[in-house]
Amino acid sequence: MSAETTGPGPADARSTAAGTYAPKPGAAPLPRMIATQAALETRMLLRNGEQLLLTVIIPTLLLVLFSAVDIVDTGDGEAVDFLAPGILALAVMSTAFTGQAIATGFERRYGVLKRLAVSPLPRWGLMTAKTLSVLVTEILQVVLVTVIALALGWSPHGNPFAVLLLLILGTAAFSGLGLLMAGTLKAEATLAAANLVFLLLLIGGGVIVPLDKFPQGAQDVLGLLPISALSEGLRDVLQHGAGMPWGNLGILAVWAVVGLAAAGRFFRWE
Numbered sequence: 001m002s003a004e005t006t007g008p009g010p011a012d013a014r015s016t017a018a019g020t021y022a023p024k025p026g027a028a029p030l031p032r033m034i035a036t037q038a039a040l041e042t043r044m045l046l047r048n049g050e051q052l053l054l055t056v057i058i059p060t061l062l063l064v065l066f067s068a069v070d071i072v073d074t075g076d077g078e079a080v081d082f083l084a085p086g087i088l089a090l091a092v093m094s095t096a097f098t099g100q101a102i103a104t105g106f107e108r109r110y111g112v113l114k115r116l117a118v119s120p121l122p123r124w125g126l127m128t129a130k131t132l133s134v135l136v137t138e139i140l141q142v143v144l145v146t147v148i149a150l151a152l153g154w155s156p157h158g159n160p161f162a163v164l165l166l167l168i169l170g171t172a173a174f175s176g177l178g179l180l181m182a183g184t185l186k187a188e189a190t191l192a193a194a195n196l197v198f199l200l201l202l203i204g205g206g207v208i209v210p211l212d213k214f215p216q217g218a219q220d221v222l223g224l225l226p227i228s229a230l231s232e233g234l235r236d237v238l239q240h241g242a243g244m245p246w247g248n249l250g251i252l253a254v255w256a257v258v259g260l261a262a263a264g265r266f267f268r269w270e
Helices: 010-018 030-047 049-068 079-109 112-117 123-151 160-184 187-204 216-222 226-238 246-266
Strands: none
Touching: 030 049, 030 079, 030 123, 049 079, 049 123, 079 112, 079 123, 079 160, 079 187, 079 226, 112 123, 123 160, 160 187, 160 226, 160 246, 226 246
């Protein structure tokens, strides 16, 4: 009588002895991890109703409302020519600063960042993935705002490279400030502060109300804000056909360097 044998066969034994497994264990390549995390961050953002309200619906409604109704004196020319660049700046701020600060702040509170920090994805890789998610969302916003503005009669001018540079530096500036806020304040404080800053900069950042409507002293101060530099720079290029807005680019670059450096120095993962 023969006994039935169980266990790995000779081929399996040789495979185990050689240390080969299928699938092969270990971390995925770094670019793949970053791309996967960026895709996850983007899906989470697009599925969040509150974030969509902040990043898509509010800018769109403001553009349509103030273009159709003569509420604010935007100077000579069509109102949409003044408003569209400011709404583009608002879209960048809503995603890179407000949305990112709130989402990251609550991820920090619930321990998500703490767990991700001990994963094979390095911390700088996680921040890179978040930045890529912001950029993808901004591309969708810019396309949407541009299509709506063109339908309302917008006639943009200027150098596309200057516009791209302004948007990139604006994203870097607001991302640094958003991460700094999310990494230093409690989640509830971040939620309140980010929304308050959003409203204040919407009113006083040259997005809808021209800066020349404010007193001269206030203009000098407001002109140094990143939202003012971004909106005025985009307006100079897209509405007036100006060349490279070096002054506004310089302001955004300073905010980007200071904000990102401070976020890297003071960000707390727990």
